[in-house]
Amino acid sequence: MxxxxxxxxxxxxxxxxxxxxxxxxxxxxxxxxxxxxxxxxxxxxxxxxxxxxxxxxxxxxxxxxxxxxxxxxxxxxxxxxAPLSGDDIEDVFAGQALLAGELTARATPRLSDDDLARLEQLQEQLETAAAAADGDEVERLNHEFHRTIYRAAGSPKLSWMIKSSLGYAPRRFFASVQGWPEASAHDHRAILDSLRVRDPDGARGSMTDHVRKAGQLLAEHRRGE
Structure with missing residues (x-):
């Protein structure tokens, strides 16, 4: 009209x-x-x-x-x-890791200095929350850290694909998965180091490893129930 x-x-x-x-x-x-x-x-x-x-x-x-x-x-x-095994969880996160790594590699040359400063601020806040055992705040900051990177990639279809797998990350029960808050506090540093020097391959590898580790931790949590 x-x-x-x-x-x-x-x-x-x-x-x-x-x-x-x-x-x-x-x-x-x-x-x-x-x-x-x-x-x-x-x-x-x-x-x-x-x-x-x-x-x-x-x-x-x-x-x-x-x-x-x-x-x-x-x-x-x-x-x-229905049954959901630890192997099922790891399979989902293996796919998510590949998407996350590619998005991070694409975002590496596109992130501005302001974006990097924002990521550093989020990471500092996340580490403080992890030290205080504030799982809810760690989860919120972790989500914002990843979202900032994925959004900078400028790849809406890949972002849509990874979003469809994020339901397997139990955000409301983040703190109940042993080692997950600590992994976010630790692994993000390697990602940030590669982003700062504009190293797409390093950033891809660090993000891929981080997401795979998250899947392994959740899978172990499920297997130990």
Missing amino acids: VRKSGARAPRTVRRRPRLSDEVSEYVRELIVSGQLKPGEFIRPENVADELGVSATPSREGLLSLQSEGLLRVEPRRGFVV
């Missing part, structure tokens, strides 16, 4: 995530972190009550997890948590 001269342009409205996506994110984290065990049944109405949503988006979110293989449906009984 052609807008008439003098007519106001429509406002851009920032939409919140769909309720069904919020449901799937919430339950996915419960499963990946081990809070929900294989074989446990999940009732859509219970999830709806916990999140304050209606039954329809709750069921839609659970159906989405069924398509991912995290849930299955048993006739006349409903949704049940």
Whole structure:
């Protein structure tokens, strides 16, 4: 439609995530972190009550997890948590590591001095939070550190692909995975060192190793349950 001269342009409205996506994110984290065990049944109405949503988006979110293989449906009984092994977790993070490494390599020449200063500030805050055993703050700063790098890569399709795998990082239960907050505090330094000297291959390798290690830690957490 052609807008008439003098007519106001429509406002851009920032939409919140769909309720069904919020449901799937919430339950996915419960499963990946081990809070929900294989074989446990999940009732859509219970999830709806916990999140304050209606039954329809709750069921839609659970159906989405069924398509991912995290849930299955048993006739006349409903949704049940499917097995998720440590090897499954490592496979997801192996793919994520390749994407993260490529995005970091592409971001290396594109990050400005201000971006690097921002990353250094985030890392200092993250190390302080890790020393104070503030897992929630470490998780928030870790997420912002990675997001800043990936966004600078200027590769929206790769960013979309890696975002689809981030649901396997249990953000709400970050601190419960032994060694994960410490890994973020330590591994980011090697990434920053390569970014500062504009070394794409070094940055790719450091980021790839970091994400793989995160997957190994989560896999070990699951195996030890």
